[in-house]
Amino acid sequence: MITTQALTGMVLAGGEGRRMGGRDKGLEPFAGLPLFAHTAAKLEGQVAELLISANRNLDAYSMFGRVITDEEVGFHGPLMGIYSGLRAANTPWLLVVPCDTPLLPDDLVARMLAGIQGADIAVAFDGQRIHPTVALIRTALADDLHAALESGERKIQRWYERHAPSQVDISDCPNAFTNLNTQEDKIRLEAQLMAPKGAL
Numbered sequence: 001m002i003t004t005q006a007l008t009g010m011v012l013a014g015g016e017g018r019r020m021g022g023r024d025k026g027l028e029p030f031a032g033l034p035l036f037a038h039t040a041a042k043l044e045g046q047v048a049e050l051l052i053s054a055n056r057n058l059d060a061y062s063m064f065g066r067v068i069t070d071e072e073v074g075f076h077g078p079l080m081g082i083y084s085g086l087r088a089a090n091t092p093w094l095l096v097v098p099c100d101t102p103l104l105p106d107d108l109v110a111r112m113l114a115g116i117q118g119a120d121i122a123v124a125f126d127g128q129r130i131h132p133t134v135a136l137i138r139t140a141l142a143d144d145l146h147a148a149l150e151s152g153e154r155k156i157q158r159w160y161e162r163h164a165p166s167q168v169d170i171s172d173c174p175n176a177f178t179n180l181n182t183q184e185d186k187i188r189l190e191a192q193l194m195a196p197k198g199a200l
Contacts, residue, residue, distance in 0.1 A: 002113050008089035009043035009109075010051040011036050012133055013061065013099035014070060014081045024057050026099035030186055031193055038102035040064055046109040048091050053081040078133050079156050083149060086142035098133040100179045102189070105170065112136040115168030121160050127171030132156040134177070135165075 013026030013036045026036035036052065043050055050065035061067045068088045070080045078098075085094050095112055097104060105111065108124075116122040116136055124134035133156070141163065148159050170176050180186045 005048050007047045007093045008091045009047035009095045010085040012053050012081045014053045014055040036099035039097045042104045083145045086139045089139045095136050103175045105173045117166045119166040120163045121165040123165045125167040
């Protein structure tokens with residue numbers, strides 16, 4: 001059983017935000033909070049420490065947790081962010097979530113911990129496809145991931161497959177992985193959240 005003290009949480013907020021006009025997506029206002037704060041809240045009180053993977057506006061993020069930057073300068077994608085988190089974590093396990101999925105279930109941590117089932121990686125599954133940026137990863141895999149990155153690997157799923165990941169079924173929450181890539185996505189979801197209950 002993985003305890004809270006054995007688990008670090010991390011919000012991935014280090015992307016370029018290209019489809020958001022190059023803005024820092026994690027800091028985009030959404031329903032009264034910066035967007036990343038909604039996913040951070042899903043981990044609050046359930047992890048030993050909260051990390052935020054960011055590559056700009058570090059002071060703004062530092063109000064919510066310990067900010068880490070990519071081990072290599074520049075925007076190298078989420079796999080580099082995951083590697084940096086594995087290196088920075090002081091616990092045996094790292095739970096990763098993206099900054100742009102505010103509808104993740106409130107019991108996400110419990111689901112991921114229950115779904116690891118002896119594997120080194122557990123990844124969320126919506127019944128049709130996996131969501132690689134929602135994952136529980138053993139931090140001892142940092143050296144293996146470093147070697148993969150050195151070889152040029154940048155696809156998360158390919159690296160996961162080397163370690164026979166467990167799939168955590170979250171298909172009962174159909175909206176859980178709604179992600180906000182554009183301003184239009186953000187406006188649409190905000191309108192849905194403000195609509196009468198049951199509109200989602």
